[in-house]
Amino acid sequence: MLNDNLDMAKLQDKKGFICDMDGVIYHGDKLVDGAKDFVDWLKKQGKKFLFLTNSSAKSPKELKFKLAHFGIEVDEEHFITSAQATASFLASQNPKVGVYVIGESGLVNALHDAGFYIDNINPEYVVVGETRTYNFEQIELAVQLVLKGAKLIGTNSDLTGPSEKGVAPACRALIAPIEMTTGRKAYFIGKPNPLIMRHALKRLDCAPQDTVIIGDRMDTDIIAGIESEIETALVLSGITKKEDLALFPYQPDHILERAADILDI
Numbered sequence: 001m002l003n004d005n006l007d008m009a010k011l012q013d014k015k016g017f018i019c020d021m022d023g024v025i026y027h028g029d030k031l032v033d034g035a036k037d038f039v040d041w042l043k044k045q046g047k048k049f050l051f052l053t054n055s056s057a058k059s060p061k062e063l064k065f066k067l068a069h070f071g072i073e074v075d076e077e078h079f080i081t082s083a084q085a086t087a088s089f090l091a092s093q094n095p096k097v098g099v100y101v102i103g104e105s106g107l108v109n110a111l112h113d114a115g116f117y118i119d120n121i122n123p124e125y126v127v128v129g130e131t132r133t134y135n136f137e138q139i140e141l142a143v144q145l146v147l148k149g150a151k152l153i154g155t156n157s158d159l160t161g162p163s164e165k166g167v168a169p170a171c172r173a174l175i176a177p178i179e180m181t182t183g184r185k186a187y188f189i190g191k192p193n194p195l196i197m198r199h200a201l202k203r204l205d206c207a208p209q210d211t212v213i214i215g216d217r218m219d220t221d222i223i224a225g226i227e228s229e230i231e232t233a234l235v236l237s238g239i240t241k242k243e244d245l246a247l248f249p250y251q252p253d254h255i256l257e258r259a260a261d262i263l264d265i
């Protein structure tokens with residue numbers, strides 16, 4: 001299945017590309033081999049493309065600068081974060097209400113941009129994303145607010161995320177103490193929730209059958225594509241190893257060593 005020419009030709013013909021970032025374009029502070037060639041090819045071919053990340057910590061502007069640091073120039077509108085998808089979903093449900101946020105600037109800015117304001121007393125929602133500044137007082141306050149009736153929202157359901165030290169607790173692990181203490185279950189927006197995929201397809205302005213999602217995780221990227229009826233390409237440059245595939249009840253349409261394999265026929 002690896003590097004099959006017919007497969008690659010089919011992928012090359014797609015009009016829309018939804019790409020995960022960590023494990024596809026970079027690994028922490030290291031560029032994945034061929035990633036710049038792949039993005040240059042997308043731009044040269046006039047493809048519609050989006051970088052879709054479950055991380056809610058960084059804003060599109062910060063992600064743009066991160067790619068620029070690798071020599072990849074991409075405009076802000078090519079990024080969708082789980083923070084933006086969360087803000088857009090909450091705005092469609094209940095716009096202009098108060099929210100209590102545990103998260104970084106990427107999440108706070110996305111919620112502000114969507115018309116929400118910070119309310120630590122009687123918010124409609126408690127919204128949790130990844131953060132490195134996480135403490136007992138925040139958990140305690142979130143618990144009180146949820147028990148008072150605030151709805152509990154997680155930007156994504158990832159348990160772990162990459163860090164320079166190996167793995168780090170991600171959104172689902174951080175929200176777990178609030179769920180356990182209150183007995184309430186959080187609702188998660190990022191991949192694999194089809195909500196973020198619909199958000200991406202709308203922005204891409206591309207039909208699902210003309211689009212492919214490229215990602216390194218079976219439990220977020222590939223399942224998100226399958227559940228949204230978008231062709232899927234797994235890259236082995238990140239989390240998932242070839243031997244892991246047998247553990248999953250669903251399989252990707254294509255398997256590549258890295259995203260730049262699409263260019264090689």
Ligand SMILES: [Mg+2]
Nearest residue numbers: 020022023216
């Ligand atoms: Mg990834």
